[in-house]
Structures are given as structure tokens and as C-alpha cells.
Amino acid sequence: MMEKPWLKSYPPGVPENIDLGEFSxxxxxxxxxxxxxxxxxxxxxMGAELSYSDLEYLTRNFAAALQEMGLQQGDRIALMMPNILQYPVALFGALRAGLVIVNTNPMYTARELRHQLVDAGAKAIVVVENFASVLESVRDDVPLEHIITTGVGDLLDFPKSLLVNFVVKYVKKGVPAWQLPGSEKFQDVLDKGSKLPLRPVNIAFEDVAFLQYT
Structure with missing residues (x-):
């Protein structure tokens, strides 16, 4: 039998082998x-916490809202966000709806953003409003059908959420002016999804989960 010296470095409770049938x-x-x-x-x-119970609730609502928008299993959704609480909610919510994640660098130029959205065939995007002006500049050149915008502080506790968004926009001047007619706010999408059923999605091992650009 082959020796496995690396097992000595495993923390307590970590199994020697992975059960590939445990998760679908x-x-x-x-x-x-x-x-x-x-x-x-x-x-x-930023001082706010999400429990696993919170995560289940928010991702369920986001997934249900995406389904209500008409997005189908296998459709691509771009996430143009830094490390904020909205990112895992959008990511796992989209996966629960059967969508394919296209992580999009918030620092992309208009040319880079246009190329990725067209190449991936993204039908939806979640974008932090700090970068919405870049998206606006390529809006007519990309296949997006749904745009969801969010402020940095949207999932922080009140009143910190309002304070952070105010400082980012008006004190730090971190949100260039933008207009994206037909776009929806992240919080509105979550609220809408809370009133909708989440339809089951049959996801197989072979299904694509991410289109990761490097």
C-alpha cells in the first residue's frame, strides 16, 4: 500500500478520502x-455578519428572483463586485438557480468589459454602482438582458448601510454618474424574491458552474 505522509498534516476531523457522492x-x-x-x-x-441561516434565506430569494426574470439553467450571469457581502449572496443564489457564474474584474476598462460580456454571452450582471458608468459605456454592445446594481453598504446593518453608501458616493466621490435604464436594485431583487417560490433545478456533475477568465 502506498504511504500517504501528507495525512499527518490533516487537521482533526478531515477525512482521508472525499465521498464524491455526498453532494450533487x-x-x-x-x-x-x-x-x-x-x-x-x-x-x-465591514462589521456586519451573515450566518449560514441568513445566507440560505438571501440566496434562496435571489435565486427565485432570477428565475422570475426568465433566466434559464445554463444562462450566464456576470458578477462585477469586490469582496462585499453581496458577492456570496449573488454567487450562491445564481448557482442555486442553475446559472453559470462569470466573475468580472471591477477594474476592467470598457474594452475589457465589452469583450468578456460578449465572449461569455452573459444575459445578466450584478455590478457595484462604483463601476456602473463603465458598464453604461458598453451597454449597447453587449447581450445583457438584466442589470442589477448595488451599493457597497447595501447589506450592512442600518444605519451603517446608509452611512457607508453616502460616504462612498458623496464624500469619497467613488461613484461616477451613470444611467442604466431598466436596471434593478439588489435590495429590490431580494425583496421580490422573498415573495416567490424557488423552483427546483436538476444540476448534474457535468454542468458548467463557472466561466473563469484569467
Whole structure:
């Protein structure tokens, strides 16, 4: 039998082998984890916390809203965000709806953004409003059908959420003027999804989860 010296470095509780049949998809990993660790903290950002229970609720609502928009399993959704709480909510919510994630660098130039959205065939995007002006400049050249915008502080506790968004926009001048007719706000999408059912999606091992550009 082959020796496995690396096992000595495994922390307690980490199995020697992975059960490939335990989870059916990345979304299934999330759903089981949220059920198992519901009272534990999943994310911490800018003084705010999301428990696994919070994560399950928010991602369910986001997924239901995406389905209501008419997005189908296999459709591509771009995420143009830094490390804020909206990112895991949008990412796991989209995966629960069966969509394919296209991570998009918030620092992209208009040319780079245009190329990626066209090449990926992205039908939807979630973009932090700091970078919405870049998206506006290529709006007519890309196949987007749905645009969701968010402020940096949107998922922080009140009143910090309002304060952060105010400072970013008016004190730091970090949000260039933009207009994206027909776009929806992230919080409005979550609110809408909370009133909608989440239809089950049959996700297979072979299905694409990410189109990761480098």
C-alpha cells in the first residue's frame, strides 16, 4: 500500500478520502452546509455578519428572483463586485438557480468589459454602482438582458448601510454618474424574491458552474 505522509498534516476531523457522492453540485454543498451550520457565522465584512441561516434565506430569494426574470439553467450571469457581502449572496443564489457564474474584474476598462460580456454571452450582471458608468459605456454592445446594481453598504446593518453608501458616493466621490435604464436594485431583487417560490433545478456533475477568465 502506498504511504500517504501528507495525512499527518490533516487537521482533526478531515477525512482521508472525499465521498464524491455526498453532494450533487456546488449548490447542494451550500444548501447542506446552511442546514448543518445554520447558527454559525458564514461571512463577516465591514462589521456586519451573515450566518449560514441568513445566507440560505438571501440566496434562496435571489435565486427565485432570477428565475422570475426568465433566466434559464445554463444562462450566464456576470458578477462585477469586490469582496462585499453581496458577492456570496449573488454567487450562491445564481448557482442555486442553475446559472453559470462569470466573475468580472471591477477594474476592467470598457474594452475589457465589452469583450468578456460578449465572449461569455452573459444575459445578466450584478455590478457595484462604483463601476456602473463603465458598464453604461458598453451597454449597447453587449447581450445583457438584466442589470442589477448595488451599493457597497447595501447589506450592512442600518444605519451603517446608509452611512457607508453616502460616504462612498458623496464624500469619497467613488461613484461616477451613470444611467442604466431598466436596471434593478439588489435590495429590490431580494425583496421580490422573498415573495416567490424557488423552483427546483436538476444540476448534474457535468454542468458548467463557472466561466473563469484569467
Amino acid at each position: 453540485s456546488i449548490a447542494d454543498v451550500l444548501e447542506q452546509s446552511c442546514d448543518k451550520y445554520k447558527d454559525r457565522m458564514a461571512y463577516h465584512n
